[in-house]
Amino acid sequence: MSYSPPVKEMLFVMEELAGIASLCQLPGLADSNADTARAILDEGAKLAAEVIAPLNAAGDQHPSEWHDGEVTASPGFADAYRQYAEGGWQGVSHPAGFGGQELAKLIASPCIEMLNAANLSFALCPLLTDGAIEALLTAGSDELKARYLPKLIEGAWTGTMNLTEPQAGSDLALVRSRAERQDDGSYKVSGTKIFITWGEHDMAENIVHLVLARTPDAPEGVKGISLFLVPKFLVNEDGSLGARNDVQCVSIEHKLGIKASPTAVLQYGDKGGATGYLVGEENRGLEYMFIMMNAARFGVGLQGIAQSDAAYQKAVAYAQERIQSRPVDGSGTEAVAIIRHPDVRRMLGTMRAMTEGARALAYVAAAHADIAHHHDDADTRARHRAINEFLVPVVKGWSTEMAVDVTSLGVQVHGGMGFIEETGAAQFYRDARILSIYEGTTAIQANDLVGRKTMRDGGAAARALLKEIDDTLAALQSADAGDAARVFDAMHRRLADGRDALANVIAYVLESGKRDPRAVFGGGVLYLKLAGIVLSGWQMARALLVAQRKRAEDPQFFGAKIATAHCFSEYVLTQARGLETAIVSARGDDPLFALSEAQF
């Protein structure tokens, strides 16, 4: 059993929930219609299932290897990367002017998901390249864009993001790397960067590092950080590769998971300084990085969905084959496939419901990004941008926290075999564990959600979403529920409850955020989870409405969607009230700071 991309489900979400039909009306997105999407997803599915997925276990068993500054990718990876690049996959959503296909982010999203479900380690390389492309598009000079973007977009070169230093992880104010301006306008960059994903490898002819560093006269803290492009090989005027730059991979990490992806320690400037080029203006590096990170964080959210789906598929296959124990209801005397046992059902139903809910929310967020980018009306763009920016920390934080739980359930479904590495379930559990950490831990996402995304606009984006949930609640009540009346009723009750819990928490954050920041930020991750649960549940409610309406067209598919929505309402949305209580009861009475540091 290997990964099989759920193209039909992806298209359902794109068409029925994320509104792809209206996206192709937008300027510049004429090709982003359902037919194009279907064709691209079918091709992407082939590549993911037939070329990339088969390398996943081998990459885990034979991690990338460091030797004397060079890194050799896991067996088969370089060839698979060549096929990925030749297929034009790196350019799906990037501008046609630099060689991309300029399709909607909504179409790129399932492509990214498939690749990450097939092989998380592999997919990280293109994901980081996307980040570098975004940064250059955002802030690069025309010259930098012309020289680097076509090669990155065609996949000939790959990109990296160099933020972290040993003393500076979540707190980039502590960055110490230096960059000194030279007479020719370039900079000499020096310093040590750690945790650089695909920071060195042999899959592409050049690597374009985007590096945060300080100029000598920069102010302290986050307002003194600039962004530099530092290529592994310098690039000549004519675009050919020149000298090896002064950046060395001094080691790679020994990690819990994603072992095929080299996580590099990069040393800049040991031989006098690496040649770098300023991206945008000095001291605005963090600002650019945040724009880029918005895209990267959304991508990591997709990784969570991807790993959850892969773990789910593997668990289903095992549960359908493994024979063990008689039915609990006494309906038979022989041992049956474990998928017939109630607790296995509960686990699989929960895994499926969480994955589908999170996927729908992520794709809807992608559609908001597309409108924010392409609509010709500035107010409309701004409105959708605000919604997208509210959703990004939720998609990142919730989909990845969920992935840790879902991949753990995947191990559990396998019983003892889940603990044996050859089975493969444990790899998802190990690989997925990084997702709630990198590109900003869940706490960092929660700080963003509380501070920048809720308090800064006075709750405007949050309230816009609550209003949309109200519309869905009304639709649940007025729809012809037919023989799904019980599911509609359950969903309405739980979603209304969840909506109320979320509204109360948003009000609490707005009211207490300034006055009692420790308590409010202490509940931030719980608020993020609550938002993830309620907003995903809302998508499942929307899916339920469509599925019931169209049920006769495809009873198998839509019947499954209705049952999955029911699992979501009963096993996931039921957690909402408890989260509200935990968050709000901290008010003025914070249990977190009663212990002195020495008492821990």
Place this chain on the structure above:
Amino acid sequence: MSYSPPVKEMLFVMEELAGIASLCQLPGLADSNADTARAILDEGAKLAAEVIAPLNAAGDQHPSEWHDGEVTASPGFADAYRQYAEGGWQGVSHPAGFGGQELAKLIASPCIEMLNAANLSFALCPLLTDGAIEALLTAGSDELKARYLPKLIEGAWTGTMNLTEPQAGSDLALVRSRAERQDDGSYKVSGTKIFITWGEHDMAENIVHLVLARTPDAPEGVKGISLFLVPKFLVNEDGSLGARNDVQCVSIEHKLGIKASPTAVLQYGDKGGATGYLVGEENRGLEYMFIMMNAARFGVGLQGIAQSDAAYQKAVAYAQERIQSRPVDGSGTEAVAIIRHPDVRRMLGTMRAMTEGARALAYVAAAHADIAHHHDDADTRARHRAINEFLVPVVKGWSTEMAVDVTSLGVQVHGGMGFIEETGAAQFYRDARILSIYEGTTAIQANDLVGRKTMRDGGAAARALLKEIDDTLAALQSADAGDAARVFDAMHRRLADGRDALANVIAYVLESGKRDPRAVFGGGVLYLKLAGIVLSGWQMARALLVAQRKRAEDPQFFGAKIATAHCFSEYVLTQARGLETAIVSARGDDPLFALSEAQF
């Protein structure tokens, strides 16, 4: 930073919550007083911290190795095991008549916890030996006891439990191993057993396998399984070791965690049959195994607590050292230790609260086992046995599910460093993942809780516990809460809510278990988690009462206990109502079986 056994906290639980003072009044437990306990825990702490814990990381990096049927334990393990045996640790709770110290299970429990916090792989070997000792004490003939128990209890030989076969895991009805009676009364045993923990190794001179197998004329299913003792080396009349028996270790597994503990595939009878000895009567093997498993399952619950505590200690040490970001409340302009950040507090507070709550519940369960074993009144014994048996699946299931969550939080506290294997946080996450699987998955524990422990006695044991919770609720209201009034109020509210949720679920299980078994068993794991949360919360409430009363005696310790109880009430007990809803709403309307198997 290495593991430091929390002896003071352990003694607090033993004295104030589990009632050690009354245990030493029981026949045969005169030595099981607080002074003995303190002396033993201090010694055990030394061994665990100084000898066993330092081998934990090395054992992970250098797993036990198989070569040509022989298994070499990880570096240093054999010597540490020798010290363990020489210290008399294997015999702490076993009968004096066979060389043990015959101390209360309540005293053995913290010893087991320390060992398992120090090094889970190592501690599994004594844990399995305990299981073998229990089985022989339960059902072995006087001759078998005399020949094997002294060596097992002194730690000269180790024991194993051989249940699983490739086709028979949770479902032991499918066991196929055979045993044929010989003229001399012994049996020839043949078959393949898998997942045999410490099934082969070089730390002891002999290994005593307890093996489930069928005799030729045995009935089908679980009522045709017998239990056999099969030593690695036959034992002569005079107790000396004889010929090598016909049992071979054909391989060991490559696992996600507990890598130092060899998980063996054992092949019995390739050369004509391994010599085995019937334990007890034919066809009653599963019955004996269940008695033994009760002890082993309790032990695995302690492992969950142990790994949680070890992960917590490591996370605290990191959080106190790692400097990152300014305080969110603007109280400083410099980056501070991350333990000052609210979300890190929430994570550490949750880890600590769950661990302390689960520990208290487990030790209380151990005290019930002691009374059930030693009291001179039969009715009292029966009453405490029923409570203990109700608690065992909860302690096993809840402490281990909790350990998966707590060790994951431990990784999260470390941020990116948590994903790097050298840090050590990831080892706890990997090692702990087996705990909710082996010795019966959480679903198997839940089936036991629903069927044998709730429905069979009509809820009598469950109601007895609810009654005790009511007493604690009354005490919370009548106590002088002093300046902890808010904590008392919060705890009373949440515990009352949780008690009500648990009572509703117990009523639902009793009412619907027979009529709607799929729905009830489908909610079994959630019922187990609810019981774990409420019963642990109850212990935290009892601890709160003591801590407030004695606060002046030790403000540091008791103040921390009060704050930890508050974390439990707000972050853990708040989940109770959502679990109730998820369980009870399945009534007659089960979302789990709406999907056909093909729709998954």
